[in-house]
Amino acid sequence: xxxxxxxxxxxxxxxxxxxxxxxxxxxxxxxxxxxxxxxxxxxxxxxxxxxxxxxxxxxxxxxxxxxxxxxxxxxxxxxxxxxxxxxxxxxxxxxxxxxxxxxxxxxxxxxxxxxxxxxxxxxxxxxxxxxxxxxxxxxxxxxxxxxxxxxxxxxxxxxxxxxxxxxxxxxxxxxxxxxxxxxxxxxxxxxxxxxxxxxxxxxxxxxxxxxxxxxxxxxxxxxxxxxxxxxxxxxxxxxxxxxxxxxxxxxxxxxxxxxxxxx
Amino acid sequence: xxxxxxxxxxxxxxxxxxxxxxxxxxxxxxxxxxxxxxxxxxxxxxxxxxxxxxxxxxxxxxxxxxxxxxxxxxxxxxxxxxxxxxxxxxxxxxxxxxxxxxxxxxxxxxxxxxxxxxxxxxxxxxxxxxxxxxxxxxxxxxxxxxxxxxxxxxxxxxxxxxxxxxxxxxxxxxxxxxxxxxxxxxxxxxxxxxxxxxxxxxxxxxxxxxxxxxxxxxxxxxxxxxxxxxxxxxxxxxxxxxxxxxxxxxxxxxxxxxxxx
Numbered sequence: 001x002x003x004x005x006x007x008x009x010x011x012x013x014x015x016x017x018x019x020x021x022x023x024x025x026x027x028x029x030x031x032x033x034x035x036x037x038x039x040x041x042x043x044x045x046x047x048x049x050x051x052x053x054x055x056x057x058x059x060x061x062x063x064x065x066x067x068x069x070x071x072x073x074x075x076x077x078x079x080x081x082x083x084x085x086x087x088x089x090x091x092x093x094x095x096x097x098x099x100x101x102x103x104x105x106x107x108x109x110x111x112x113x114x115x116x117x118x119x120x121x122x123x124x125x126x127x128x129x130x131x132x133x134x135x136x137x138x139x140x141x142x143x144x145x146x147x148x149x150x151x152x153x154x155x156x157x158x159x160x161x162x163x164x165x166x167x168x169x170x171x172x173x174x175x176x177x178x179x180x181x182x183x184x185x186x187x188x189x190x191x192x193x194x195x196x197x198x199x200x201x202x203x204x205x206x207x208x209x210x211x212x213x214x215x216x217x218x219x220x221x222x223x224x225x226x227x228x229x230x231x232x233x234x235x236x237x238x239x240x241x242x243x244x245x246x247x248x249x250x251x252x253x254x255x256x257x258x259x260x261x262x263x
Numbered sequence: 264x265x266x267x268x269x270x271x272x273x274x275x276x277x278x279x280x281x282x283x284x285x286x287x288x289x290x291x292x293x294x295x296x297x298x299x300x301x302x303x304x305x306x307x308x309x310x311x312x313x314x315x316x317x318x319x320x321x322x323x324x325x326x327x328x329x330x331x332x333x334x335x336x337x338x339x340x341x342x343x344x345x346x347x348x349x350x351x352x353x354x355x356x357x358x359x360x361x362x363x364x365x366x367x368x369x370x371x372x373x374x375x376x377x378x379x380x381x382x383x384x385x386x387x388x389x390x391x392x393x394x395x396x397x398x399x400x401x402x403x404x405x406x407x408x409x410x411x412x413x414x415x416x417x418x419x420x421x422x423x424x425x426x427x428x429x430x431x432x433x434x435x436x437x438x439x440x441x442x443x444x445x446x447x448x449x450x451x452x453x454x455x456x457x458x459x460x461x462x463x464x465x466x467x468x469x470x471x472x473x474x475x476x477x478x479x480x481x482x483x484x485x486x487x488x489x490x491x492x493x494x495x496x497x498x499x500x501x502x503x504x505x506x507x508x509x510x511x512x513x514x515x516x517x518x519x520x521x522x523x524x
Contacts, residue, residue, distance in 0.1 A: 055429055074431075081429045087422040091444055091522040104432040104440070134523055 002068035003078075003155035003188045005031040005054060010063035012049050023049045025213040026063070036182060036189040038199035039216075041209035042249065047192045050209075051160050054190060055081050067156060077105050080149035080187075082162040086141035088133040088148075094120065095129040098147045105152065112151055119147040122184075123177055139170035143177065150185065159191045163198070175201055176230070183227045196242050196249075201233060208245060210252045218248055311491040316498070319491035326480070327499055333476040334465055335503045337393060341400035342461035342507055346454050348401060349408025353446075356409075357416040358438070370410055378403045382467050391472035400464025407456035415449025416442050447522070451515040458507040462500065477503075 012024035024046040031037045039047045052058040054065055056075040065072045067079070088097045095116060102112040120126060123143040133141055142162060149157055163171045175198060182189070182202075193199050199206045200222055208218040222241065224232050232238050293313045299305070300312040307315055320327070356363045382399055389395035419442040427437040469478025477496045484492035 057425060057429060075429045077431050079429075081426075083422060083425070085422050087420075087426045089423060089441065089444070100426075100440075101430045104427070104430045104436055132523055 002033065004033045004068065005156065005188065005190060006064075006066045007050075007054070008064050008066075010050070010053065010065060011061045012046065012053060012058070013061045023214055024053070024060075025215045027209075027215055028063075029207060029216060029219065031188055031190055033188055034186050035205065036191065036203050037205045037207060038191045038193055038203035039207045039209055040193060040196060040199040040245065040249075042211055042253065043194055045209045045211045046214035047209050048160050051158055051190060051192045055079060055158050077152065078154050078156065080152070080154035080157045082142075082145050082149050082157070082159040084161045084164055086133070086138075086145040088141055088144055090133050093130045093132060094125060094136070094144050097133065097144055098151050101148060101152050107152065115153070116147065116151050119150055122181070123147060137170075138166050139174060142166065142174060146177070146181065150181070153185075155188060157187045157189045159189065161192050161194065164194065171195075171198070172230070178202060179226075179228055196245050197233065200238060200241050200245070201228065206245065208248055210249070217252065218245075220245070308488045308490050311494060315491045316494040319489070319495050323492060323495065327477075327495065330475055330477045330480045330496070331499045331503065333473075334462070334469065334478065334500070335506075337397060337468075337476070338400065338462045338465045338503060338507060341397050341404060341464060342458055344397070344401040345404035345457045345461060346408050349405040349453060349457065350412055350450065352405070352409040353412035353416060353450075354443075357413060357442070358434075363413070367413065370406065370413075374406050374410060378406075379463075379467055382471055385468070386472050396465055396468030396473065399468050400461050403464045404457040404460035407460065408450065408453040411453025411456075412446050412450045415446025418449070419445035444522075447518050451511065451518065454511050455508060455515075458511045459504055462504045462507065466500065 007030070008028050010024060010027050011022065014021045014023055027050060029037075039050065041047045049058060053060050054067075054072065056072045056079075059073075067076065089100065092100065095113075098116045098119065099109060099112060101107075102109055102116075117129070120129060123146060125140060125143055125147075128136065128140065133144070136144070145162065149159075163174045166174060179202060191199070191202060203222055206218075206220045206222060207216045208220070209216050220241070223237070297312045297314060300310055311319070356366055381402075385395045385399040385402075389398055416438075423441045423445070424437065427441055432440070465476065466478035466481075469476040470482060473479040477500050481493050481496050484490075484496065
């Protein structure tokens, strides 16, 4: 089954009465099967809105988003999703939270239980199966959210700044965990972040999005082979790429500031 | 001082302030009451001293128990009916946006009516026996449950609702798996109000028409000028209210244990 994502000329306009706000402005790109693409941009640039439209949680004002050969009009069961907030149900145990999609989608629980336990082991949460979310740290909760997104073995994984609420060290750990998962399961992934290093470390391609206009201004291939490890973060090449992306984003913001001053 | 003694001493001072302080205030109040009544020579009909009230239990324990059973059992039934009805109404109204928007404002408005004023109507409609009192008590105590539960259902975590949508959950699943559990804390805050309202409803009903019950007994004792007996009946009423409230808190704690594990 084809699991590529195609975004064609997508716009999102919020009507707020007086003046309309263009949250996403004519964006087009494709994510190929098995590819991990990061959308990088400052907060408020519309990158999360774009992801929500891919998930079928928000309608596009115009343009089309398709997964495989079908146009996305509503959420799909073959797409896993992670949010900035882990969104665990506080009264459910770790295991039951992970099995929540199985329950909702009426899949055979016994079958998926084994898979869930395997995922728990992989993210290093063995022994925590029966704990409740409030007994876990923020990083552990986000690990549970990863397991929940993967439990039904979706072809596509959409991630909306899943690690941005974590402290820097936990975030590094989570990045390594995600890389590890990627090497094992090879999904098609779309990852939204405002961290340049995170985007470069994780993705095969980084798309840079700006605020005004809310569109993609760069599509950069990241040349590092997989499996990756933290050592690549120390290489000159890695830092060169990060520097280039940073200058791109800052220049764009400076331009916007100058325009505002001129106006 | 070692760590342990520090810990036990802070635990002791905490226990002192949570239990010791209110008990001390209560004792001071009772002593002041006693002294005031005795030194000012207030007649017992107007205000009996605490010792007079305790003394008055002597000889009426059997009678009080009989009336307490009547009021207590009716309060309990009204409370159970009110929580079930409140829950049912809340769920029914929240499954339909139209029904919610049409009826919720009226429920809030109704909450503002001094519903005690409606009590005589129920005697009018349903006669002077238990059904009238039960209906009235249920009627006034189901509002807080319904309103609180509706608030809870409407305030389910927005992120969790979005997760349900992303997982392709249908409305019924979202309702059962997410909205109902999120509304439970609200439901219990409403049920705690209902526990006290149910007792009030039954006593008011008994004031209007009853052949037994503590409300009836209070009027009876009042007509005979036995003020100490009124206070004795009130103490028993307090105990009934406390029992219902305590049961609700116990159930709430069980829910919290399930929630947080």
